[in-house]
Amino acid sequence: MRKITVLFLTSALAACGGSSSSGPSGISGTVGGKTFTTQGEVAFFGSGANCPFTSGATSVSVGTSLAVAEVTNYALTCSAATTCALKASSMTLTLLIARANYFSPATAPGLGSGSYGYIDLFVLAGGGTPTLPQPDAAGNLSIFTALLLDVGPAPTCTPAAPIQITQGALNVTASSATSISGTVSLTFKDGSSLSGSFTAASCPGVPNFDACSALGSILGSGSGGAGPDFCQGSAPTCT
Secondary structure (H helix, E strand, O other): OHHHHHHHHHHHHHOOOOEOOOOOOOEEEEEOOEEEEOOEEEEEEEEEEEEEEEEOOEEEEEEEEEEEEEEEOOOOOHHHHOOOEEOOOEEEEEEEEEEEEOOOOOOOOOOOOEEEEEOOHHHHHOOOOOOOOOOOOOOEEEEEEEEEEEEOOOOOOOEOOOOOEEEEEEEEEEEOOOEEEEEEEEEEOOOOEEEEEEEEEOOOOOOOEEOHHHHHHHHOOOOOOOOOOOOOOOOOEEO
């Protein structure tokens, strides 16, 4: 299951920019001895119908909605977010937020407001099974995962090994087809933490992606990516 972490890293590498806006207070904290403060945000959205979903011995179809929110400690235009480039000496927090519905598998449920349960990517990478929250009365399963990408200096922009997130909590306060807002708190294995609010909007002209394979990647039951791949198989450049 190491491919799960690799796929998520690919998403973080691909969507490596930020919009010019930020949330009311932004996300801040210190991770690995480095200070992080929100300077840019951008989001990419996907949806899927009749997505195959497997949990243990149970296989069902679900409708799903998904957002990949990138929160950076540097400011870039939206056009820079959709190029295959890494920002030297930067940090990017990727929040992958998903909602799946068991009762209406032919439709995407939308990213409704409320609490989303944390899924640990490192558990999946080690071949384990994540603990899922219970669906609500309407059949909605609301989950999220996160990864902090710490990019090294030029000319290589080599990413550091990610620090495991041991605890996470996320609450969506507002969402639409083109934006998502909420609050998040994350605790890392080294004892450091990030917390605050986010408001991320989509880039004009960037199409939605199919979320079925992305949901499977989060939960270990699929083989797709976690968002749009602007590199399209090429290695990212260092800027």
